[in-house]
Amino acid sequence: MMRSLVPGVVAVVVWGTLRAMAAGPLLALQAPVDDLKMMYIAGLKKGAAPLRTDYMNSNMYVLGGGNRHTLNLELDDGVIVVDTKAEPWRDAQFEKIQLATDLPITILVNTNPGGALTNTAFTDATTIIAHENTRARLAKQDGFAGDNARFLPNRMVTDRLSIPLRTIGVDGTNRVDLYHFGRAHSDGDIIPVFPSLAVAYFGELLPEQGLPIVDVTNGGSLLEFPDTLARAAEALKDAGIDCIVPARAPLPFKTASRWFSDRMLAEYVLFLRAVVEHGRSSAAAGRSLDEAVAALPGALGEPFAAYNLDRAKESMEILYRELR
Numbered sequence: 001m002m003r004s005l006v007p008g009v010v011a012v013v014v015w016g017t018l019r020a021m022a023a024g025p026l027l028a029l030q031a032p033v034d035d036l037k038m039m040y041i042a043g044l045k046k047g048a049a050p051l052r053t054d055y056m057n058s059n060m061y062v063l064g065g066g067n068r069h070t071l072n073l074e075l076d077d078g079v080i081v082v083d084t085k086a087e088p089w090r091d092a093q094f095e096k097i098q099l100a101t102d103l104p105i106t107i108l109v110n111t112n113p114g115g116a117l118t119n120t121a122f123t124d125a126t127t128i129i130a131h132e133n134t135r136a137r138l139a140k141q142d143g144f145a146g147d148n149a150r151f152l153p154n155r156m157v158t159d160r161l162s163i164p165l166r167t168i169g170v171d172g173t174n175r176v177d178l179y180h181f182g183r184a185h186s187d188g189d190i191i192p193v194f195p196s197l198a199v200a201y202f203g204e205l206l207p208e209q210g211l212p213i214v215d216v217t218n219g220g221s222l223l224e225f226p227d228t229l230a231r232a233a234e235a236l237k238d239a240g241i242d243c244i245v246p247a248r249a250p251l252p253f254k255t256a257s258r259w260f261s262d263r264m265l266a267e268y269v270l271f272l273r274a275v276v277e278h279g280r281s282s283a284a285a286g287r288s289l290d291e292a293v294a295a296l297p298g299a300l301g302e303p304f305a306a307y308n309l310d311r312a313k314e315s316m317e318i319l320y321r322e323l324r
Contacts, residue, residue, distance in 0.1 A: 051089060051096050054251055056243065059167065060197055063096055065089070068115075068247040071201045072097055073176075073194065076166040078106030080176065081122065082192055082201050083115035090118040109178070110153055111203045112186040113137045113218045119151040129163070131180050132156045134188030137218050157190050169196030179235065182228035185212060187219025191232060198242040205229060206260060206268055207247035210308025211275065211315045222279075222315060223322040226272035233265050271304050279319030292316045 051065040059074040066089035071082040079101060085093045097105065110116035110130040116138055119128060130138070130153035138144050144152050155163070161178045168174065173196035180190050185204035193200045204213060206229070214220040244260035252259060278299040282292035293312045300307070 051092050052251060053096055053100060056199065057197060060194070060199065061100065062245060062251065063093060064251045066093065067117075068203065068207075069245060069249075069251070071192075071199075071245055072100075073165070073167070073197075074101050074103060075106075076168075078104050078124075080107040080109065080165065081105055081125075082109040083111055083203060084108065084118040084121065086114075086117040090121045093118070094121050109176070109190070109192050109201075110134055110138075111192065111201065112189050112215065114186070114215060115203065116151075116153070120148055122151075125151075127155055127163075128153045129155045129157065129161070129178060129190075131188035131190050132158060133219060134186070134190075137186075137188065167196075177239075179232065181231040181235065182224060183219060183221040184214075184225040184228040185220050186215045187221075189228070191236075193236065193239060193241065195239065198240050199245065200236065200239070200241045200243070201245045202232075202260075202265070203245070203247045205232065206244060206265060208249040208308060209264075209268075209306060211311040212272075213311070214315070214318050216318060221322060222272075222318045223276060226269055226276055229265070229272065230269050233262065233269060237262065271300070271307060274300050274304065275315060276319065279316055280323060282316070283320055283323045289313070289316055289320060292320070 051063055053061050053063055055061045061072050063070045063072060063085075066085035068083060068085065070085060070093065073080045079097060081097070084090075094105075104124040105122045106124055106126055108116075108119055108122055108125045108128045110119070110128065113134050116130065116134070119125070120143070128151065135153040135156055138152055139149075155161070157178045157180055159180055162175050163178070164175045166174075175195065177193045177195065178190050179193065180188070183189075189203075189205055191200055191202055191205065204215075207213060212222070212225060214222045214225065241262065244262070244265060246260055249260065275296070278296055279292060282295065287295070293316050296309060296312050296316070297305075
């Protein structure tokens with residue numbers, strides 16, 4: 001991946017034919033053209049980490065970096081954006097999308113309350129989709145008071161919602177299916193699935209190979225997390241999903257088209273079950289929180305030796321509170 005030669009300079013490597021990009025210093029390399037166009041963007045803005053754009057196919061791309069990866073799909077008449085980034089990446093997210101397309105951003109999907117952090121940056125959005133619990137929690141935040149109430153979700157999901165999309169796809173699949181399977185990261189997590197592209201965005205439900213962030217203040221539950229994820233895996237096993245987009249796992253060197261698989265999802269469920277079982281047995285045995293944290297790597301064993309346990313203390317604290 002190319003790096004900026006000086007701060008503030010954007011370096012772009014382009015495969016295939018892209019739309020005309022916004023003005024700015026560019027460095028392009030030639031490569032064979034195929035049906036998968038890819039673009040890497042690296043640049044610094046106001047001290048924020050670089051945001052990288054990776055095309056998964058001709059009209060869907062992941063915007064990596066910031067507080068979480070986000071997903072974009074170009075439609076015939078606009079762009080659908082799955083989750084918005086927190087400050088200081090608010091403007092950078094909008095600008096990076098505009099580098100790839102001149103279409104307006106008309107649809108937002110907030111997969112949880114934290115996924116709506118900067119809805120206000122997308123003033124052309126007329127449809128904002130979220131679970132009803134997420135909408136209720138956002139409505140209490142000062143950032144959505146007064147005139148900003150128009151950036152609250154206006155299309156709600158309970159268990160499942162399908163919305164047609166004006167874009168090229170096999171008949172009946174040019175749509176987004178949105179699912180809710182229960183409490184996990186929050187009490188309003190939804191999973192958008194794009195059948196025509198065989199892509200599902202799991203976001204914070206599958207953040208990386210490591211302990212998840214549980215948004216307790218917004219109804220999240222680590223105790224229920226594995227069961228919720230297992231229901232999702234079971235319900236979507238016949239959906240023909242080839243790629244699961246996570247929240248924070250490192251972007252592949254090239255294409256993200258087969259990033260996370262259903263096999264990795266099944267393994268993650270087993271990992272979470274092992275974590276919860278360790279917390280449950282530790283609490284039952286009267287072990288202190290520190291003892292439970294120290295024993296976690298050994299309890300998980302070799303199958304999960306590569307998993308990130310940096311949130312071990314936070315996770316055990318959440319489990320001990322829930323178990324009480």
